[in-house]
Structures are given as C-alpha cells and as structure tokens.
Amino acid sequence: QKEVEQDPGPLSVPEGAIVSLNCTYSNSAFQYFMWYRQYSRKGPELLMYTYSSGNKEDGRFTAQVDKSSKYISLFIRDSQPSDSATYLCAMSYNNNDMRFGAGTRLTVKP
C-alpha cells in the first residue's frame, strides 16, 4: 500500500463548477501538506501549503487537512478552463523528502 493515495481521475467538470480533490495517507507523522498543479511538460507548481491541521484559503483555492482522518482536500471554486491540469498532493514529516499522490488529472470544459 502506498503511503499516499490519490484518485488519478480523470475528472471533467463544466466551467464554474466547484472541484474537490482529495488524498488519504497512512503515515500519521506527516506534518507538512502541499498541493501542486502540474501542466503538461512543466514542473509542479506549489499551490497551497499547510502545516499541521486546519484550513487555508487563497483566492479560489481552499486546502483542508484532517489529521485525525488522515485526509486532505483541495477545493477549487468557480473553476476555469485554465485550471485544467494535473493536481498532486504531497506531504512530508521531515522536509528531507516528500511523498506524492499519483495526481488527479482535471479538465474544466468551457
């Protein structure tokens, strides 16, 4: 079993929809939780960063961490075609290396 599980999708939604992306993990020692957006042939781009539990909001993006359930989420409000990308969750306990989810491929249709 992988330490981080993420449904690879693909996920297709109409423009303006609310998108929910999720990851579960097994290592309770993880403290740092991140969401990355990766466009085709590009390096992952950090979207959201959360330390320990809680919610964090940045524009149309909201990240949630529930350490008791070992579950993290990324919500995208008012989704746009430019949001079409692969979204990777990542987490770390010691900052020496990260564990990535498989990535969810999202398509937002105009």
Next chain:
Amino acid sequence: AAGVIQSPRHLIKEKRETATLKCYPIPRHDTVYWYQQGPGQDPQFLISFYEKMQSDKGSIPDRFSAQQFSDYHSELNMSSLELGDSALYFCASSSLHLLTDHYGYTFGSGTRLTVV
C-alpha cells in the same frame, strides 16, 4: 523572480551512455532534491542535499550519483543508461530554515531524458 534552473531541457542518450543533469537552486535555498517522474507516474524522490552534504536518499539506482557544489548547484550523474531511465527529472529547492514560513518546494521545469 529567480526560479530553479535545470539544464539541459532535453537530452537524448543511447543505452550504456552517461548523462549529467544540472540544477541551480533559488538563491538562498540550501536544500536541493532530485525527483524522477516516469510517464503517467508521480514524482519519485531520488536524493537530497543540505548544505552540500547528502541529507536523504530515496529510490536512486546505484548507477546514479549526485553532489551539491559550493555554489549550491547540484549535478545528477547517470551511468550505464537503460531504456527504463527515460523520464522527466525534476530538481527542487527549498530553505530548510524557512519551511514553516512556507517556502515549500520550488521545482525546476525538469530535464526530459530519453534513452534510445
């Protein structure tokens, strides 16, 4: 703003050849990480360096080696290349001391290595 610079962007090598990938981290970042991302796969951690010393080692084959130099740039050396080494190789950098202020990781654009 300065980003993580990787070179070359693309590299084509034959089996059993050697390849060297370079990574220039963001200024003031003291930690460099290397990842390998195969087609349709999530990035796999290879190795990391903090202040020019190896800090952690992941699934890096024995045929690969890496080092971080005094100017903090890093090089990934890959020998006896195999077809399965074809992948996107990412470098990321961070500042260990600034993690909780959220600098997180910043990735370079990657080097696409094709072994034929």
